[in-house]
Amino acid sequence: xxxxxxxxxxxxxIPNTAITTPFGLFExxxxxxxxxxxxxTFQRYIHQVLSNLDFCVPYFDDVLIASNNSEEHKQHLxxxxxxxxxxxxxxxxxxxxxxxxxxxxxxxLITSEGVKxxxxxxxxxxxxxxxxxxxxxxxxxxxxxxxRRFLPIAADTQASxxxxxxxxxxxxxxxxxxxxxxxxAFEKHPYYNKILKI
Numbered sequence: 001x002x003x004x005x006x007x008x009x010x011x012x013x014i015p016n017t018a019i020t021t022p023f024g025l026f027e028x029x030x031x032x033x034x035x036x037x038x039x040x041t042f043q044r045y046i047h048q049v050l051s052n053l054d055f056c057v058p059y060f061d062d063v064l065i066a067s068n069n070s071e072e073h074k075q076h077l078x079x080x081x082x083x084x085x086x087x088x089x090x091x092x093x094x095x096x097x098x099x100x101x102x103x104x105x106x107x108x109l110i111t112s113e114g115v116k117x118x119x120x121x122x123x124x125x126x127x128x129x130x131x132x133x134x135x136x137x138x139x140x141x142x143x144x145x146x147x148r149r150f151l152p153i154a155a156d157t158q159a160s161x162x163x164x165x166x167x168x169x170x171x172x173x174x175x176x177x178x179x180x181x182x183x184x185a186f187e188k189h190p191y192y193n194k195i196l197k198i
Contacts, residue, residue, distance in 0.1 A: 003042060004038055004061075009029055009030060014029060046061075049084065053076075070099065107146060125144060133176060134173070135173060137161065137164055138168070161182060161186060
């Protein structure tokens, strides 16, 4: 069962979910994925279900559980499973990752040491070739921006690169006219990649 399909639709709103099929009109009695407020509704619901479990971080249909050791982790899992069961929520065992010392989540590696960028993403940034046009520069800056919180003084370092983006359009193929200042800003990024950690 999918996460969103576990949330009942308000009976008054069921007709608003109607879709036409070759077999007739179909109305959802449980929340389908894709409704305008489905994400917010599910997030609010799962947050309420798991409230007061300080070791637990629900994020849409993902739940992170942080424990100091394996015994504590078993207790935390038991509490979460009981809480979900009390609310009639089911887990997909194929998507569960239990008892691991680290986990990839939202583009980061979460460990007992803290949150770090994924090594393969850092490598992609550090090996990114010098952009030849505005579209490539936008792509590079977007990659950097994702890990901005790990980059000291990112705004100052990247300011000259962002100047190229003024009045740019989507898929802008205009070439980048590198200067000593902008080239220095671009070449600084590998240095920062070496300290991308908390």
